[in-house]
Amino acid sequence: MNRIAFVNGQYTAQTMAAVHVEDRGYQFSDGVYEVIPVMGGKQIDGIGHLERLDRSLRELKIARPMSDRAMSMIIDEVVRRNRVRDGWVYIQVTRGVSPRDHAFPKDVEPALVIYARPKPATARRQNAENGVAIITAPDQRWARRDIKTVSLLANCIAKQAAKEAGAYEAFMVDGDGMITEGSSTNAWIVDQEGRLITRPAGNEILNGITRLALIALNQELGLEIVERPFSVEELRDAREVFLTSASGLALPVVKVDDKVIGNGRPGSISTRIVETFERYVSGADTNIAAGKTVA
Structure with a gap:
């Protein structure tokens, strides 16, 4: 199947899609992105993802390419044209094309790319059933991790270290020995009292849309959530550990x-959270994180 992408106002065969050599995303990582999961042919928390995209654009003073409503309609059309039932949609907005200069250019049109790919839910469900292994790695990213920038080299280095270690993910560690987040996930632990602990939203982490959805869904779970940094030692000694993405x-x-968590199987609280998410994504309301992104 020849996949279709939306590139700067046109639907085009993905094999023919191209960006300009002086696109600032290509030359300076001067752009932002979002990935929206698709399950059962529908966007999951699409509104929340677009709200976070808008925030990232504002933080970098990049013009919005279009309204959220128009972009959501294009996303649905890209999903339809690519016949994606389960998978994800990738959205990238860069500052646009301009002669190379470090300073932000004036009066430049932002560049927009949207494409979709299928990803069967089988692997996710197997990981949820069996649990995954992670490693810890130094956090070498820039200081504005709250902006979902396309500059992901440090994240890629951490993810590669995890892959080479036979692990699913790398939880990154700051200079004080505290966990920030995963290379592409948010990090959580369950302490011995059964409380969920995760680092608070701020410049140190990306405020995950799935993280926000879990906080909102906790009304059903009834668990205590504590937003504070936690150490590598707390991570290894936790009752349970899980990640969201x-x-x-x-x-x-x-x-x-090299430390097994608990008995080496998913714990009861993590399992409840997984089950709650499965009910959520199969339900009618899949925009529970909307309006809850960091201002």
Whole structure:
């Protein structure tokens, strides 16, 4: 199947899609992105993802390419044209094309790319059932991690280290020995009292849309959530560990570096969270995180 992408106002065969050599995203990482999960042919938390995209654009003073409503309609059309039932949509907005100069150019049109890919839910469900292994790695990213920028080299280095170690993810560690987040996930632990602990939203982490959805869904779970940094030692000694992301929803972690968590199987609280997310994505309201992104 020849996949279709939306590139700067036109639907085009993905094999023919191209960006200009002086696109500032290509030359300076001067752009932002979002990935919206698609399950059952519908966007999951699409409104929340577009709200976060708008925030990232504002923080970098990049013009919005169109309204959220128009972009959502294009996303649905890209999903339809590519016949994606389960998978994801990638959205990238760069400042646009301009002669190379570090300073922001004036009166330049932003560049927009949207494409979709299928991803069967089988692997996610197997990971949720069995749990995943992670490693810890130094956090080498820039200081504005709250902006979902396309500059992901440090994240890629951490993810590659995890892959080479046979792990699913790398939880990154700041200079004080505290966990920030995963290379493409938010990090959570369950302490011995059964409380969920995760780093508070701020410049140090990306405020995940799935993270926000879990906080909102906690009305059903009735668990205590504590937003504070936690250390590598707390991570390894936790009752349970799990991660959240748009692609994986919630996944239990059963091993950190060389330390087995609990009995090496997903714990009862992580399992409840996984089950709650599965009910959520199969329901009618899949925009629970909307309006809850960091201002």
